[in-house]
Amino acid sequence: MIPKILISDRIHKKAIEEAKEFADVDLEFNLTHEELIERIRGYDALIVRSGTKVTKDVIENADKLKIIGRAGVGLDNIDLNAAKKKGIKIVNSPEASTISVAELTIGSLIALMRNIPHAHRSLKEGRWEREKFEGNELYGKTIGIIGFGRIGREVADRARAFGMNVLIFDPNITAEDAREANCEYMELDELIKNSDVITLHVPLTNETRNLIDKKRIDMMKENAILINVARGGIVNEVDLYTALKEGRIKGAVLDVFESEPPERSPLLKLENVLLTPHLGASTEEAQINAGTVIVEKIRNFFRNV
Ligand code: NAD
Numbered sequence: 146m147i148p149k150i151l152i153s154d155r156i157h158k159k160a161i162e163e164a165k166e167f168a169d170v171d172l173e174f175n176l177t178h179e180e181l182i183e184r185i186r187g188y189d190a191l192i193v194r195s196g197t198k199v200t201k202d203v204i205e206n207a208d209k210l211k212i213i214g215r216a217g218v219g220l221d222n223i224d225l226n227a228a229k230k231k232g233i234k235i236v237n238s239p240e241a242s243t244i245s246v247a248e249l250t251i252g253s254l255i256a257l258m259r260n261i262p263h264a265h266r267s268l269k270e271g272r273w274e275r276e277k278f279e280g281n282e283l284y285g286k287t288i289g290i291i292g293f294g295r296i297g298r299e300v301a302d303r304a305r306a307f308g309m310n311v312l313i314f315d316p317n318i319t320a321e322d323a324r325e326a327n328c329e330y331m332e333l334d335e336l337i338k339n340s341d342v343i344t345l346h347v348p349l350t351n352e353t354r355n356l357i358d359k360k361r362i363d364m365m366k367e368n369a370i371l372i373n374v375a376r377g378g379i380v381n382e383v384d385l386y387t388a389l390k391e392g393r394i395k396g397a398v399l400d401v402f403e404s405e406p407p408e409r410s411p412l413l414k415l416e417n418v419l420l421t422p423h424l425g426a427s428t429e430e431a432q433i434n435a436g437t438v439i440v441e442k443i444r445n446f447f448r449n450v
Pocket of ligand 1 (some may be wrong): 243318374376
């Protein structure tokens with residue numbers, strides 16, 4: 146059987162080509178919700194990003210739908226209960242951006258440690274301030290990785306390549322797992338006390354909200370750098386702002402914020418921070434992967450039905 150796939154949000158053309166290798170593919174990027182409810186009949190699979198709202202009404206009208214692919218991470222735009230009731234499988238592609246986020250983590254860390262954005266701005270403004278921008282090496286420093294999942298593991302590999310010592314905290318791994326990856330397992334507060342760089346790679350949950358607050362910032366070394374490229378809310382921004390303002394720690398890298406964009410955040414006014422507008426997955430490769438990974442999962446699904 147050749148499956149029929151409806152793609153209702155733009156995914157990379159490479160992914161569309163790959164879908165055409167095994168399926169009848171229709172592209173409909175501008176459907177209204179009512180049109181989608183009508184149009185969905187007869188399709189075996191639906192591929193969306195965040196734009197298409199796959200509501201109960203869409204799912205109830207989907208007479209043949211067996212699988213929904215969400216290219217990317219969040220599933221907020223899909224009524225998961227309605228899909229489950231009809232036995233429709235849901236797949237997404239959180240792994241698509243792993244390398245991009247890991248590279249941004251290390252890239253931003255080097256940029257902050259070598260004052261690259263500040264030096265670049267200063268030179269463009271006509272100054273030649275060589276002493277002001279003396280930085281630090283990564284080599285020989287200790288990085289504490291909180292969350293040893295997909296991204297945390299890639300960050301660990303890259304940090305070791307730079308000659309850093311790597312500490313890990315993740316309640317779901319063992320000291321043996323950490324040793325196998327040439328890292329050292331440490332309980333959270335000990336990791337925080339012993340790291341020159343602390344980087345977060347955990348999901349935002351009730352447990353991880355405000356994981357880094359004043360109490361934990363006070364445990365950090367004076368020259369510590371904190372990195373959050375995971376999710377806003379894991380770091381308490383008021384506590385971080387106060388610590389940075391008072392020079393309690395050396396600096397911070399933030400790609401994610403409690404509220405995005407962080408329009409009135411006082412963090413924007415600080416010098417000892419490197420801020421990016423949620424760019425973790427913003428690479429051509431991650432965008433290609435978001436689509437191709439989903440298409441591959443759907444291809445495998447139909448191979449096995
Ligand atoms: P993952 O699920 O592979 O890994 C998360 C790890 O965190 C798991 O190993 C889990 O055991 C661990 N964990 C859970 N609770 C913990 C806790 N309380 N303390 C320590 N560890 C804990 O996820 P991932 O793909 O590596 O993604 C990590 C984070 O990066 C997520 O928050 C994700 O949303 C974020 N992310 C950000 C961007 C961006 O654009 N900046 C892009 C992709 C992912």
